[in-house]
Amino acid sequence: MNISCSTEQKILEIPDEGEAIIAGYWSSELGLCTHSVLLEWKNGRVKSLLPVDHLESSPKKTQLWDSYYLLPGWIDAHVHLALDSLDFYQCLKNWVQPSLIEENIVRFLRHYLERGIVAIRDGGDLPGFSWRAKNRVVEGVWSGPRVISVHEAVNREGMYGRFLGRGFKDILEWREKKPNFFGQGLDQLKVVVTGIIKFDEFQRVGPTQWAVEDLTELVEAAHERGIPVMAHASGEMGISVAIAAGVDSIEHGYYMTTEHLEQMKEKGLAWVPTVAPIGNILKYPTDRYSAHEIDTLKRILEAQLSKIHEAYRLKVKVGVGTDAGAYQVPHAESLYDEMDWMEQAGIPKLEVYRMATHENAQILGSPDLGRLEVGTPLSLLQLVNDI
Numbered sequence: 001m002n003i004s005c006s007t008e009q010k011i012l013e014i015p016d017e018g019e020a021i022i023a024g025y026w027s028s029e030l031g032l033c034t035h036s037v038l039l040e041w042k043n044g045r046v047k048s049l050l051p052v053d054h055l056e057s058s059p060k061k062t063q064l065w066d067s068y069y070l071l072p073g074w075i076d077a078h079v080h081l082a083l084d085s086l087d088f089y090q091c092l093k094n095w096v097q098p099s100l101i102e103e104n105i106v107r108f109l110r111h112y113l114e115r116g117i118v119a120i121r122d123g124g125d126l127p128g129f130s131w132r133a134k135n136r137v138v139e140g141v142w143s144g145p146r147v148i149s150v151h152e153a154v155n156r157e158g159m160y161g162r163f164l165g166r167g168f169k170d171i172l173e174w175r176e177k178k179p180n181f182f183g184q185g186l187d188q189l190k191v192v193v194t195g196i197i198k199f200d201e202f203q204r205v206g207p208t209q210w211a212v213e214d215l216t217e218l219v220e221a222a223h224e225r226g227i228p229v230m231a232h233a234s235g236e237m238g239i240s241v242a243i244a245a246g247v248d249s250i251e252h253g254y255y256m257t258t259e260h261l262e263q264m265k266e267k268g269l270a271w272v273p274t275v276a277p278i279g280n281i282l283k284y285p286t287d288r289y290s291a292h293e294i295d296t297l298k299r300i301l302e303a304q305l306s307k308i309h310e311a312y313r314l315k316v317k318v319g320v321g322t323d324a325g326a327y328q329v330p331h332a333e334s335l336y337d338e339m340d341w342m343e344q345a346g347i348p349k350l351e352v353y354r355m356a357t358h359e360n361a362q363i364l365g366s367p368d369l370g371r372l373e374v375g376t377p378l379s380l381l382q383l384v385n386d387i
């Protein structure tokens with residue numbers, strides 16, 4: 001079996017049973033421990049975590065990981081495996097050569113594990129690359145994190161999201177094709193509620209694609225099947241429509257208002273604010289954008305960070321998701337950027353850790369992830385040299 005050592009960016013092979021001295025651990029279940037601990041595991045699962053003052057057991061028998069802390073593996077709540085973060089249009093052209101894309105995906109998946117990321121939620125692609133990747137991992141053909149995939153997104157024909165889904169003319173066409181759509185298989189339903197934000201005009205967002213009653217019908221169709229709904233939505237109107245329709249999470253949510261946050265708190269909706277797609281353009285400068293666009297991006301970033309802090313203060317569920325695959329948002333690495341952005345928003349580090357583990361696990365609908373306690377599989381944990 002394996003455990004991720006994210007500090008070394010390595011996947012360590014370990015026996016199913018063993019013991020090791022570690023420097024400490026953290027999880028939202030057990031809290032923080034910064035003293036030496038004897039970790040014992042059996043059948044691949046944590047058997048005990050016992051404080052050690054001095055080594056009673058023979059150090060010869062004990063594998064020494066004494067510079068590492070044990071943590072739950074990270075989770076990225078929003079990625080696109082079918083995109084390469086380099087050139088969106090070129091990447092879409094490459095989709096006609098599936099072997100090229102699959103080579104990329106195999107590399108990305110391995111990299112996620114090397115960086116301690118044991119699960120990802122994929123926001124979809126029209127050809128179904130992420131859905132197939134999920135299945136390859138389940139079958140054990142590819143090694144990688146657990147993939148929760150929306151398969152194909154639901155968007156309106158002729159509007160934003162052509163690379164995410166086939167596009168439905170209206171709710172009538174959706175009704176007609178619904179059995180086929182659900183028959184393809186999906187872990188969550190992704191609805192494209194709005195277009196994307198404009199980098200050259202503050203507060204401007206592509207149009208809202210669904211009326212509240214139509215979106216409610218989409219959401220209920222998923223909920224009847226026990227499937228959670230993630231909504232791509234930005235702008236005051238689009239976010240209001242998504243909240244009113246009863247989706248489970250708001251993705252991106254640029255231009256979120258205080259009123260939205262209060263409603264989300266009341267309804268228990270989660271927000272995955274994906275700062276990296278805008279923040280990373282500023283953090284890693286390129287000459288792709290004009291001075292005016294950079295100024296606008298700075299305003300958008302500032303507004304997003306202050307709303308994230310407000311959400312944290314109001315105790316709204318906030319997840320950590322990168323939109324990896326988007327320009328300047330590389331798979332795996334960008335989760336560290338996103339966690340940095342959360343800290344920049346003023347959220348304490350261990351609270352960010354809680355969001356990237358425990359909270360994200362709830363958002364993925366996989367509560368067995370993002371935890372560390374007796375019984376947790378070591379394959380869902382990671383070793384790091386700093387907390």
Ligand SMILES: [Zn+2]
Pocket residue numbers: 078079080123323
């Ligand atoms: Zn996305």
